[in-house]
Amino acid sequence: MKTILFASLLTVFSVLAPLHQAHAQDGDKPVITPAPTVAVDEADLAPLTTRSHGISLYGDLKYGPDFHHFDYVNPDAPKGGTLVQSSIVAFDTLNPFTLKGNPAAGLGLIYDSLMVSSADEPYAMYGLIAHSIEVPDDRSYAIFHLDPRARFQDGSDITAEDVVFSYEVLVEKGSPVYRQYFSQIEGAEVIDELTVKFTFKPGNNRETPMTVAGISIMPKKFWEGKDFAKTTFEIPVGSGAYKVASIEAGRRITYERVKDYWAADLPVNRGQNNFNTIRYDTYLDMEVQRQAFLAGEYMIRSEHSSRDWNTAYNTPAVQRGDIQKEFMPDHLPTGMQAYVLNARNPLFADKRVRRALQYGLDFQWLNRAMFYGAYHRTDSFFANSELAATGIPTGAELALLEPYRDQLPERLFTEPYKLPNFDAPNGRREALRESMTLLNEAGWEVRDKVLVNKETGQPFRFELIIRQPGLEKIALVVKSRLKQLGVEMDIRLIDTGQWVNRIQAFDFEVTTHWWTQSLTPGNEQRVFWSSEAADQPGSRNFAGIKDPVVDAMIENVASADSWEELVAATHALDRVLLWGNYVIPQWYLGGDRMVWWNIFGRPDTVPLKGMSIMRWWIDPEKATKLQMGGF
Incomplete structure (x- = not known):
């Protein structure tokens, strides 16, 4: 699984959500079979x-x-x-x-x-x-x-x-x-x-x-x-x-370093865990959270908004150098950030429909108009790395895919997977034409500017749930593009706790999600894409993928015996997922935008997997100057 570079970010096994008062519960003892003691020579x-x-x-x-x-x-x-x-x-x-x-x-x-x-x-x-x-x-x-x-x-x-x-x-x-x-x-x-x-x-x-x-x-x-x-x-x-x-409750949690921690001086821990105390303060609004940082209420943050990265930090503290601001590039797989189409819903069960909806995202315009040109289009589930499939399958990758040729689109073997490019000559017109053709083939047609099912007359309408106000402006652009197909998209902004509960229960039609990836994909791919995970609430198979070919490709990834085999197997998995059209891919940055109050020291060497705040330390002289950090 992907290494999370800063401790404030989420891991694949934990999700943050709202606080409600609770108490420790005593109950039945967990049903755990005692482990036998085995004599082994x-x-x-x-x-x-x-x-x-x-x-x-x-x-x-x-x-x-x-x-x-x-x-x-x-x-x-x-x-x-x-x-x-x-x-x-x-x-x-x-x-x-x-x-x-x-x-x-x-x-x-x-x-x-x-x-x-x-x-x-x-x-x-x-x-x-x-x-x-x-x-x-x-x-x-x-x-x-x-x-x-x-x-x-x-x-x-x-x-x-x-x-x-x-x-x-x-x-x-x-x-x-x-x-x-x-x-x-x-x-x-x-x-x-x-x-x-x-x-x-x-x-x-x-x-x-x-x-x-x-x-x-x-x-x-x-x-x-x-x-x-x-x-x-x-x-x-x-x-x-x-x-x-x-x-x-509802405000903060504080951790303190264990004074007699037995492993403090082990080689794997030297130079790490340098803070006496670590505290997390809770903010329920992202703008309030940002303003709290600028006021010195907390010390380090990752900025996810291109607009705010370019406009919100023009402050005296930044100009004086009291706040440091740095883009930290990396070459790690960024994974897939996308609008997720829940294929469990009959509306999205047909891959032709899912492909047609990709027309709704005009990445090139968004990048110019709203993102300050900062992003790259995500065109792989393993973007920003050599694990991303490119061109057409050849060699070892082709050998993995060949046994499933009759279950895969023929175009997968003959052309690269491409997303709509509205900046290409006649790009918008061609994308619109292809999308309407696919929708017609899947049983939909436009009547009075509304896309409806040919048999039932049901309008094509769905709900997008989002949890960040900043995503609403982008969603409105997508909504207007989809309107040209006759598709109606309702946008619903909900709090993070409700969003977490709904996606874990697969109770949504479309949402946004980011599957992070590591340099060495393996067992976690089952959690992300397998047929078994599609039926298991709490898994990360939010798209509802149930495809025996995907399952077979996952096993190839998990069982690869060499780096070369892993690359070929990951390319094959990536390609099958892309041609399944389960998501509308968004964009990636290729690094982290970090801002922090200038009270830290940090190692000179940046490792392959990037910086971690747990390897930084508080510089007493800097902290005293800014009256921060507990010195």
């Missing part, structure tokens, strides 16, 4: 396995077993101060792992995993709670050896039983996303107090050991007697570098 395993301090998806590890710190951190970064960030919505739970409730921002800070990814390798992980991993050549299982020093925040030992509990409770009581993401895991078992074995289902499991290595580890004892599936304001006991210090 390690001598029998040794000839079959390789034991290492880390694991890489492809190729060798960059860092050896005795490395001191990652190259992209300052191992001597000073500790101290307070980092204040913002959240756009409130929260009603401190459990980020379930579908119920809206978790507080930053809860990932309180949990560690067995291993942790490096930011300057495409996909490699190094020991944290587990000091080493043991896998056979076929990666049919993984054995993790826990660090005997590992402790939870209450001082209790982290044991293999806690690891097994964490996996099983996520699968049985957590969000349905986990069941899909961990679908290749057969089971987990305790070998001894500090050794745990995960067995994988038959097939190519190259990525699965790393999937397991990323599980957040929770104390079994804390959750005994509690219903894991319910929302709660009871402060959880975690395994990470920070713990919840306080919450103010």
